[in-house]
Amino acid sequence: MLSVSELNQRHGISGQASFVQDANGFVMVKVTNAQATACIALQGAQLLHWAPAGQQPVIWVSDRAIYAPGKPVRGGAPICWPWFGPHDARADFPAHGFVRNLLWELVRVDALPDGTTQMALHFPAQNETTEQWPHDTTLDMELTVGRCLKVDLVTRNQENQPVTVGQALHTYFQIGDIRQVRILGLEGCPYIDKVRHGERHVQEGEVRFDRETDRIYLNSTRDVVIEDPVMKRRIRIAKKGSASTVVWNPWVEKSAAMKDLGADGYVRMVCVENANAADDVLVLPAYSSHHLEVCYTVEEEKP
Ligand code: TA6
Numbered sequence: 001m002l003s004v005s006e007l008n009q010r011h012g013i014s015g016q017a018s019f020v021q022d023a024n025g026f027v028m029v030k031v032t033n034a035q036a037t038a039c040i041a042l043q044g045a046q047l048l049h050w051a052p053a054g055q056q057p058v059i060w061v062s063d064r065a066i067y068a069p070g071k072p073v074r075g076g077a078p079i080c081w082p083w084f085g086p087h088d089a090r091a092d093f094p095a096h097g098f099v100r101n102l103l104w105e106l107v108r109v110d111a112l113p114d115g116t117t118q119m120a121l122h123f124p125a126q127n128e129t130t131e132q133w134p135h136d137t138t139l140d141m142e143l144t145v146g147r148c149l150k151v152d153l154v155t156r157n158q159e160n161q162p163v164t165v166g167q168a169l170h171t172y173f174q175i176g177d178i179r180q181v182r183i184l185g186l187e188g189c190p191y192i193d194k195v196r197h198g199e200r201h202v203q204e205g206e207v208r209f210d211r212e213t214d215r216i217y218l219n220s221t222r223d224v225v226i227e228d229p230v231m232k233r234r235i236r237i238a239k240k241g242s243a244s245t246v247v248w249n250p251w252v253e254k255s256a257a258m259k260d261l262g263a264d265g266y267v268r269m270v271c272v273e274n275a276n277a278a279d280d281v282l283v284l285p286a287y288s289s290h291h292l293e294v295c296y297t298v299e300e301e302k303p
Contacts, residue, residue, distance in 0.1 A: 001027075001042075001103060011109045016117055024067035029109065031117045031145045038117075038145040043069065044100040045121040045141050047077040047171075050149045055298050058149070058235060060174035060269045064262045072100050074260035075269070077171040079141065079153065081123075082133050084166035084246075084277035090132075096170065098129050099139060107140075116146030135163050137284075153292040157284040165282040168246060168275035169294055175270050176230020178249050183207035183272065185224035185237075186245065192216040192278055209270070212251035216278045220245040224272055232301040237272055240293040244280040246273035 002010065004027060007019040011029075021027050028048065031038040039049035051057040061075030072078050080096035087093035094101060107120040123139040136158040144150040157163045175181050186203045193199045194214040203217065206227075221243055226235040248271040250258065255266035274294045276282040284290055 001105075007106065011106055013109060013111050013117070016111055017109045017119070022067065025069065026067050029106070029119065031119075033111075033117050033145065034115050035146040036149070038143075038149070040119065040121075040143060041073065041076075042106060042121070043103055044072065044078060045104040045123070045143075046073060046079070046100060047143065047149070047151070048073065048075070050145065050296070052147050052298050055233070056231060057174050058296060058298055060172040062261050062265055062269075064260050064265065066260050070101050072096070074258070074265075075172045077151070077169050080166070080168040080170050080273075080275070081139055081153075081155070082135075082137070082165045082167065084168050084275055084281075087132075093132050096168070097166075098132055099123050100170075102126065102129070104141075112144070114146070116144050118142065118144045135159060137163055137165070147297070149296040151292075151294050154289055155282070155284060155292075156289040157286060160286045162286060163284050165284060165290075166275075166277050167282065167292060168273045168277060169292065170246070170271060170273045171294075171296075172269050172271050173226055173235055174231075175226065175228045175268055178209045178251075178267055178270055180229050181209060181270055182227040183224060183247060183270075184227060185222045186217050186220055186247070189217040189220045189245075191218065207247060209249050209251075212254055213247060213249045215247050216275070217245040217247065218279050219243055226270065226272060229301070234299040234301065236297045236299060237274065238295045238297070239274040241291045242274040242276055242280070242294075244275045244277045246271065246275050246277065248273070 027042045036052045050059045065074040078100040104121040109119045138156045140154045142152040224237045256263040
């Protein structure tokens with residue numbers, strides 16, 4: 001892997017994109033442009049910060065997050081791939097797949113004419129994952145930082161047979177108070193309730209939170225909006241290439257039991273994840289590719 005100074009020489013953009021290494025050895029690219037600021041770690045190609053100009057951060061990271069090589073950071077937008085949740089056959093395989101725990105290669109960083117900053121990262125095939133994933137596939141991510149945050153996650157199947165992939169952009173959003181947040185756009189969608197042992201229900205009205213919530217919504221292709229009356233904003237989540245949306249908040253007990261979340265960690269975060277999971281896993285035909293695309297936008301609450 002290139003050193004931070006080599007990364008800055010090769011990919012840095014003066015005043016817009018620079019590489020740093022934190023005290024934990026995490027290499028990150030910090031982006032600042034007229035529209036927004038952002039930070040992406042090379043481990044897991046994990047977005048850890050995004051704030052449109054004039055806005056509070058939209059992406060949440062636990063203040064108890066542990067930054068350790070090979071371990072997922074609590075918060076940001078972890079990439080779950082090539083399976084979502086626990087592996088269906090091997091309990092010793094990492095939850096949510098392995099790409100969020102490993103180093104990605106930075107391919108390019110570009111200052112685009114519209115004032116946004118775009119970067120591309122590639123997940124390099126590595127021997128240590130072959131046992132877990134004996135398939136000839138590639139994974140790339142393109143991320144664009146501006147007033148909107150765009151991600152395009154591209155899976156390519158290079159085999160002469162179909163391959164089944166589960167994936168999600170497991171994004172943690174910063175909110176004022178989970179007890180006052182409403183999530184719109186899932187009305188009428190069937191969902192799998194992981195808190196109630198996989199029971200299937202249909203969403204009636206908006207989603208509100210008064211307990212541990214862990215649901216995989218199916219047939220959810222509309223925009224989802226997080227309405228936050230405390231921070232006086234709406235976060236709009238638009239997507240393509242994903243028909244499942246995961247909504248998660250660990251609530252009191254689970255939060256207290258997670259050392260990288262803590263007793264009150266659950267209050268200011270909510271996960272809304274654009275996924276291909278459960279009934280919606282991806283069966284990628286031979287020699288084909290798939291794009292999971294999301295676009296996050298913040299709308300100020302009208303006075
Ligand atoms: O997306 C929700 C979920 O699958 C929950 O069940 C919970 O496990 C969460 O992901 C966090 O998973 P992690 O492996 O990052 O602790």
